[in-house]
Amino acid sequence: TQLLEQSPQFLSIQEGENLTVYCNSSSVFSSLQWYRQEPGEGPVLLVTVVTGGEVKKLKRLTFQFGDARKDSSLHITAAQPGDTGLYLCAGDPGSSYKLIFGSGTRLLVRP
Amino acid sequence: EPEVTQTPSHQVTQMGQEVILRCVPISNHLYFYWYRQILGQKVEFLVSFYNNEISEKSEIFDDQFSVERPDGSNFTLKIRSTKLEDSAMYFCASRETGTGVWTEAFFGQGTRLTVV
Numbered sequence: 001t002q003l004l005e006q007s008p009q010f011l012s013i014q015e016g017e018n019l020t021v022y023c024n025s026s027s028v029f030s031s032l033q034w035y036r037q038e039p040g041e042g043p044v045l046l047v048t049v050v051t052g053g054e055v056k057k058l059k060r061l062t063f064q065f066g067d068a069r070k071d072s073s074l075h076i077t078a079a080q081p082g083d084t085g086l087y088l089c090a091g092d093p094g095s096s097y098k099l100i101f102g103s104g105t106r107l108l109v110r111p
Numbered sequence: 112e113p114e115v116t117q118t119p120s121h122q123v124t125q126m127g128q129e130v131i132l133r134c135v136p137i138s139n140h141l142y143f144y145w146y147r148q149i150l151g152q153k154v155e156f157l158v159s160f161y162n163n164e165i166s167e168k169s170e171i172f173d174d175q176f177s178v179e180r181p182d183g184s185n186f187t188l189k190i191r192s193t194k195l196e197d198s199a200m201y202f203c204a205s206r207e208t209g210t211g212v213w214t215e216a217f218f219g220q221g222t223r224l225t226v227v
Contacts, residue, residue: 033215042115042202042218043154088154097142097159097166099204099216104153 002027004091006102013079014110021074021105023089030094032072034063037086037104046087079109113137117203117219124193124226132188132222134203143186144204144216145178147171154202160186193226200224 007022023032031050035043047056049065049072056063060083062075076083086106090099116135124130136143145157159166160178177189186205190197200221207214 035218040200040221040223042204042221044218045215048215090154097161098144098156098169099146100156101146101154 002029002091002093002100004089004100004102006087006089006105008105009103010106010108012108012110015080016078017109019076019079019107021076021087021107022071023073023102024071025091026070027091027093028069029091029100030069031092032065032069033090033092033099034072034074035088035090037088039086043088043090076107079107081109081111083107084109113217115203115205115217115219117201117222119222120220121223122225124224126195126226127192130190130193130224132190132201132203132224134186134188134219135184136186136203136205137217138184140205140207140217142166142206142208143178143180144206145188146202146204146218147199148202148221149199157188157201190224193224195226198224198226 005024031048033048034046036046037043047063052067052069054065060077064073086104088104089102118133143160146154148154156169158168158172175191179187200223202221203219204216206216
């Protein structure tokens with residue numbers, strides 16, 4: 001069974017600080033997605049990484065896919081209260097039709 | 112912008128009753144999914160559907176669950192006899208393709224099912 005482990009589970013930081021969220025697996029994924037989910041809503045895609053070693057930037061968010069395509073990270077620079085939310089990584093095994101989700105990281109950015 | 116729509120947004124049902132959750136996927140998408148998220152837990156895959164049949168299902172998707180695409184636009188999830196532990200947010204998702212070439216999965220806003 002393929003699993004995605006996210007860490008940390010919870011993160012409470014002050015506005016302006018930097019943070020990194022990790023998504024790790026012992027399995028290879030053909031692609032990995034990062035979603036953000038607001039309470040009572042569905043996950044909304046932030047980015048997809050496909051190539052091992054790939055780095056993508058979305059304003060203050062930097063996403064990286066590990067060389068072996070087993071892990072990924074999300075780095076937020078100068079966090080703002082608007083970044084508060086649940087961040088989910090999800091992997092596409094490539095041999096299956098489903099996305100496998102990590103357990104999520106709940107981020108709170110305090111003003 | 113095209114979106115996946117789900118109805119109802121919230122459903123309360125008595126234990127043992129049947130419920131049908133409805134989804135309208137994006138029109139040119141070919142692959143459809145149901146996921147669920149129990150409060151405070153991770154999003155879990157239930158079932159994928161392509162070409163009018165189930166492509167894959169998880170251990171959660173037992174005989175109490177069924178899916179259907181009755182009219183070419185709706186995609187439904189039926190739970191025959193609900194249990195308390197079926198209480199969760201249920202998300203529908205659709206994609207243009209399934210495997211091989213990655214495409215984004217679009218998620219609906221979810222249906223909150225409460226079994227009492």
